[in-house]
Amino acid sequence: MAEGVAVKEAKELTVVKGVTCPFCGVTCDDLEVHVVDGKIKDVKNACVLGKDTFMHHLEGWATPRIKGKPATIDECIEAAAEILAKAKYPLIYGLDSTELNAQRKAIELAELIGANIDHTSSVCHAPSLQAVQTVGISSCTVGEVKNRADLIIFWGCNPAEAHPRHPSRYSVTAKGLFTPKGKKDRMVINVDVRPTPTTRMADAFIQVKPNSDYEVFSALELNRFTKFQCAPMRGHGNVVGMAQVLTWQTGYPFAVNMSRGYPRFNPGEYSVADLLAHREVDAALIVAGDAIGNFPAKMAEHLQSIPLIAIDPKESGTTKVATVVIPTAQAGIAAGGMAYRMDHIPLVMKKVVDSPYPSDREVLERILAKVSSMKNGGNGAPSPASKGRG
């Protein structure tokens, strides 16, 4: 591009409308991002968490390196592929803060190398996913809440802090078809083991003892008396999308093992916590999610003792100790794609600025291609299918 053109464009303000926020499962798609000279200058309509995500997306960027030494992205991809091609029982984990196509590639990679693949649902929402598998659930999309709900119970969740725009967009002050007066048309109850900032929004607060988690079951039974719905407040980033695509490609929402060449599901055996606690995995790839920073010491310890690859836009507890660090363009800001809302509704995330780094998807695609040719002896011949037939 001619320099003159670049200078001319430099001062121009571009307003990107209808931008989807990648930060939480409320998945607001009404953000307005102001971009000047390829840099984000302002974000409208977002909550503090969402706005920070965009405004500070350049802070704490990871750098490409191998065993702590600076390297090129190409070298990092090569090193990552070598680790994964050699591994006997690897783990692929994280995947909540990225977009659908990167998640797809991660599953394909897991299949190719016979890995265990798991994501953050496994350590936070696994009990509710398993409750659904046992008894079911009666639920709805958030628009049903907005249009119809006249009684809201926030049970053991704290949207005021974790999902800040849920109350205004969907559940408390939101105005809909049969709730034209918003908050005035609703009774809001908060049930929790202790008061939280959400309690201030509620008309009543009910304090319960810890570990009385039967809301899923009781909501089903409440349908005998009136229409009752139960909606898990899921969603850091696009964790719901990961559960969705893993389910449609393998049949299972989390804790999937591909070591026999077909998917197997066994939480308690193939979930990240167990694989690490039992020191079973011999290499790990963590994509767009911090493992070390969030895990108990014992799990983190094993991760540090094996070859560890981190693909992430930002430095984290995991990148600090990883063997290979591959920085990427942040999904939803510097890379486009798709994200799922907490109620399983997909929304397109836009790329609003460029990044010097490739997207998660591109990195995974390149690792996949490398591993594939390493497994085929580099001669393009198909790999023996024996592993899958065992």
Next chain:
Amino acid sequence: MGSSLKIVGGEVYDPANGINGAVKEIYVQDGKIVEACREPSGVIDATNLVVMPGGVDIHTHIASSAVNAARGFRPEDHRHGLIAKKPGIRSGVGFTVPSTFATGYLYTKMGYTTVMEAANAPIGVRHTHEELIDTPILDKGLYILMGNNEFILKYLKAGEMEKVKRYVAWLIRSLKGYGIKLVNPGGVEQWKYGKDVEGLDDKVYYFDVTPRQILKALAWTNESLGLPHPIHLHANRLGIPNNYLTTLETMHALEGFRLHMAHIQFHSYGGENWGGFCSKAAEVAEYINTHPHITTDIGQVVFGDATTITADGPWQYRLYKLSKNKWYNQDVEVETGCGIVPYVYREKNYVNAIQWAIGLELFLLIQDPWRVSLSTDHPNGGAFIFYPWVIKLLMDKEFRSEMLKRVHKRVLSDTTLPNLDREYTLSEIAIITRAGPARALGLTRKGHLGVGADADITIYLKDSDREQMFEHPIYVLKDGVVVLREGELVGSRDGKLLFVVPPDVGEMDPEFKTEFENFYTIEYENFPIDAEDIPNREAIPAGASR
């Protein structure tokens, strides 16, 4: 120069072109059937084999938010069918709710190459496309749920038919859909209050319109947009004793319009209550026989495991109460609902056995095979992988008699099935599994082997055991490429999305954006799906307004 191929020596069943078992050469070039090609790069010797167009499924549930919820909620189902990765073949699991890759492979292994996903909430269509992209080999289309759409109900209440028409065209265009689906029109909106509609003239709360009005409005809209397929209807009162009266009333109300009655087996029940549950197949078949505006698929019950998945929320709640199995419900803003309940059909259970018999009675009593499509309403009546078993039941009277000895004995006394001697011919099977559904869908390049057709071809080994024959094709060609040989998948490829481009009937009103955003939870501009997001696709133009 593209690839070309000649299939020689095969007994060809191509009922759309009047070919009924003649030995005939088929030429393929660049994925299409051609008159002839000079030096074909490949030859398939089909001597003593049967050649048919690839199968077309007019009604199945293989990809949607609802189907995926069923997968996630039924891990126990997946252990019945494991598919290991092979070069070029992805792994998966499969049975009543197979994973996406498995779905593509399992249909292909059965000789089917085109399928229609039958129920999609508009806001979930983006999700369905993503699943369909991951469903290999098959060409696919999707129907959009509209029978409980609150915009349509609102326009109807105000008597604004032109707005209904513009809105429907906008939905299909924005979402890359194939046709209009109605599920329990009015009843699913009622379910948002925990209720249902009792009949065609019951009023829907707040909107004050009746199922009859919704049916007529959408049938009229469908015709005036000239959509290739009739409205695709899951009628009111599915699964309930005495619902045949509603079924007859519905078909009667829509005389003058084309109408596809989905899974009609589930709508042909008599009896005042479950104790008196009985077959009304003869009455329903009689109506269809005398009314050419109707096409139907059966929704045959297959014994064993099923997963019931439907937008019919109130019915699923009833089934949950009846079966005491687990229950998944998801109400969808503005549009519809969804319910899922695992179910087992048992040979010795009176109701299940009668349901099984009703499906077969309908197959055998409806005279014109062109208006009947084979379906199990997968996975509601059972998994699609059992189509070959259903074909055997239709072609083999002796096999039916054996089954009659096994099922609940009242099937013998309470249905006409024991007296029905009809056996489907190979040509009739070719009609109900490919030529007929393709015609009902208005897919002019599917379901036949005439010049210009897509070269989707299935070749079977003739076997007096018809289940064996149809379960294990020898070859399957998709777009002229061999994807299955000697019963083994030899390669995968992407199938395409078939979507209808409705005529331009004007833009939505400027205030629609505001209304949309008042009642939905996403931005108006973020709702439509870019065609570019679907890598493989083929636009099917709508015809003239009727």
